[in-house]
Amino acid sequence: IHISNEQELDALVVGAGFGGVWQLKRLRDEGYNVKLVESGTDYGGVWYWNRYPGARVDSAIPHYEFSDPLLYKEWSWKQRFPDSSELRAYFTYAAKKWDLRKDTLFNTYVESATWDEQESKWTVKTKDGPTLKAKFLLLNTGFAAKRYTPDWPGIESFKGTWVHPSFWPHDEPDLMGKKVAVIGTGSTGVQLATDLAKVAGHLTVFQRTPNLALPMRQVDYTNGDQEIPRPEYQSLFDHRKDSFSGFSFNFVPKSTWDDTPEQRQEFYQSLWDKGDFQYWLATYYDMLFTPEANKEAYNFWRDKTRARVKNDKLKDILAPMEQPHAFGCKRISLENKYFEIFNQPNVSLVDMKTNPIESVTETGIRTCDGTVHEFDIVICATGYDAITGGLTSIDIRGTTDQTLKETWKDGTATNLGMSVSGFPNMFFTYGPQAPTALCNGPTCAEIQGDWIVDVVNHMKVKDLKKVEVEIESQKAWAENIWKLANMSLLPSTKSWYMGDNIPGKPREPLIYLGGVPTYYKTLEDCAKEGYSGFKLS
Numbered sequence: 001i002h003i004s005n006e007q008e009l010d011a012l013v014v015g016a017g018f019g020g021v022w023q024l025k026r027l028r029d030e031g032y033n034v035k036l037v038e039s040g041t042d043y044g045g046v047w048y049w050n051r052y053p054g055a056r057v058d059s060a061i062p063h064y065e066f067s068d069p070l071l072y073k074e075w076s077w078k079q080r081f082p083d084s085s086e087l088r089a090y091f092t093y094a095a096k097k098w099d100l101r102k103d104t105l106f107n108t109y110v111e112s113a114t115w116d117e118q119e120s121k122w123t124v125k126t127k128d129g130p131t132l133k134a135k136f137l138l139l140n141t142g143f144a145a146k147r148y149t150p151d152w153p154g155i156e157s158f159k160g161t162w163v164h165p166s167f168w169p170h171d172e173p174d175l176m177g178k179k180v181a182v183i184g185t186g187s188t189g190v191q192l193a194t195d196l197a198k199v200a201g202h203l204t205v206f207q208r209t210p211n212l213a214l215p216m217r218q219v220d221y222t223n224g225d226q227e228i229p230r231p232e233y234q235s236l237f238d239h240r241k242d243s244f245s246g247f248s249f250n251f252v253p254k255s256t257w258d259d260t261p262e263q264r265q266e267f268y269q270s271l272w273d274k275g276d277f278q279y280w281l282a283t284y285y286d287m288l289f290t291p292e293a294n295k296e297a298y299n300f301w302r303d304k305t306r307a308r309v310k311n312d313k314l315k316d317i318l319a320p321m322e323q324p325h326a327f328g329c330k331r332i333s334l335e336n337k338y339f340e341i342f343n344q345p346n347v348s349l350v351d352m353k354t355n356p357i358e359s360v361t362e363t364g365i366r367t368c369d370g371t372v373h374e375f376d377i378v379i380c381a382t383g384y385d386a387i388t389g390g391l392t393s394i395d396i397r398g399t400t401d402q403t404l405k406e407t408w409k410d411g412t413a414t415n416l417g418m419s420v421s422g423f424p425n426m427f428f429t430y431g432p433q434a435p436t437a438l439c440n441g442p443t444c445a446e447i448q449g450d451w452i453v454d455v456v457n458h459m460k461v462k463d464l465k466k467v468e469v470e471i472e473s474q475k476a477w478a479e480n481i482w483k484l485a486n487m488s489l490l491p492s493t494k495s496w497y498m499g500d501n502i503p504g505k506p507r508e509p510l511i512y513l514g515g516v517p518t519y520y521k522t523l524e525d526c527a528k529e530g531y532s533g534f535k536l537s
């Protein structure tokens with residue numbers, strides 16, 4: 001589409017993943033003049049960018065889709081955990097059903113946004129594209145928008161192919177028989193390694209911290225039968241708001257020690273067999289909160305996992321006898337026979353904890369023990385400046401000349417995980433201090449997105465120009481975030497939930513740990529009280 005320079009909008013939505021697409025649809029249905037801008041060339045957000053072999057969502061459908069019957073009544077998934085290409089096809093389908101393309105500008109990277117106090121509007125500059133003006137700036141840049149690659153010396157000297165998985169080359173590298181490295185064992189590294197072990201001549205996985213990954217239990221739906229019948233979908237979507245993490249399951253109201261050891265084993269086993277995140281998020285309520293309960297969960301995981309690996313040394317690296325960190329306080333991944341790849345002769349594992357990467361050479365990677373591991377291709381699955389990076393990489397200036405990045409230099413501050421004092425008429429979804437990353441994307445997109453649309457409607461009805469966060473409510477929200485985190489084991493563990501993965505990033509809980517039901521109620525109460533904690537003028 002063509003958008004003329006200085007076009008004035010009711011709202012500008014940034015980012016065409018679940019969050020942005022939902023807001024464009026909802027605001028347009030309400031009759032607003034709204035546009036969506038996206039730096040990629042199509043819809044999908046993380047699914048647009050992540051095309052590496054094995055890329056797949058680890059939230060089961062139908063939780064991981066929009067709740068609009070217009071979409072779900074006709075759409076059939078091929079698998080319980082769809083892969084990235086199927087998710088892109090779903091976005092294409094949604095865009096067609098909702099007729100989104102006429103209001104979406106692709107290939108458009110937002111460089112800066114500046115608040116104009118006189119006009120009560122945002123001026124948004126795009127790289128090599130139009131400058132737009134909008135009453136509301138709605139950022140849906142996602143939690144994994146800014147890639148992170150550690151600055152190991154020598155990367156530029158590497159003569160083979162060096163790739164971050166979210167920039168997977170369109171002219172697919174031929175990996176058959178090649179010497180391949182996967183650095184990092186987060187969800188991306190685990191998925192990649194599982195797939196590449198089937199084709200690589202030799203695959204070397206570089207692990208710093210064990211991933212306490214759980215069996216996914218994929219289900220094939222290609223025969224046309226989805227597990228849950230369509231008529232049950234609506235109540236299931238409604239129940240997303242009643243579950244801690246936006247699924248249909250929840251923690252059980254029982255402590256780990258309420259059961260006998262035999263009952264506990266049986267319960268753990270039943271969760272294990274169900275797959276999905278059940279062993280993480282449908283377990284005893286005290287698992288994330290008390291070290292002993294957490295250790296018990298770890299021990300079950302450890303014994304199950306060690307039994308899948310043949311070599312004793314590898315068992316100790318992948319699933320150590322001593323608990324490496326609190327179970328579930330680093331993002332758990334779902335796997336499909338990941339641990340078994342280490343029984344193959346063409347797969348080896350480097351433990352970066354005891355033998356870190358020292359540098360990159362022309363031919364490969366030199367570890368601190370002096371070995372140079374030679375590769376044709378190195379896949380650097382080292383993650384993202386998670387949760388805040390997508391927002392802070394835009395030059396956003398509100399009522400003062402200070403950017404959002406500078407404002408958050410010493411620590412993140414938001415109200416309700418959606419707005420910031422000094423940045424009027426600006427909201428974001430799936431960002432810091434919200435249930436982000438513990439709650440699946442579509443659930444958050446709808447809960448937060450609907451609330452934002454209600455604010456926009458409220459202001460229209462009351463003929464208001466400006467909504468800003470009151471500093472006191474922002475301070476109270478930050479205290480709440482810390483209080484909830486300190487009740488849990490989250491701060492005991494190094495993870496991107498705590499900002500630990502990026503050098504220099506403040507250490508703080510970036511996620512809200514109160515669970516979706518409490519979060520949802522807080523949003524509802526705020527709206528009922530005429531948006532308490534916000535100043536409307």
Ligand code: NA7
Nearest residue numbers: 150183184185186187188189208209331352381382383384
């Ligand atoms: P993650 O989860 O951040 O994983 C990154 C991996 O890279 C992880 O194993 C890290 O080890 C490792 N890493 C990062 N920096 C380094 C350095 N400097 N040295 C060695 N190893 C390093 O990113 P993903 O892309 O896998 O997943 C992102 C999210 O997408 C995921 O959580 C899901 O929500 C979907 P560490 O664990 O920090 O020791």
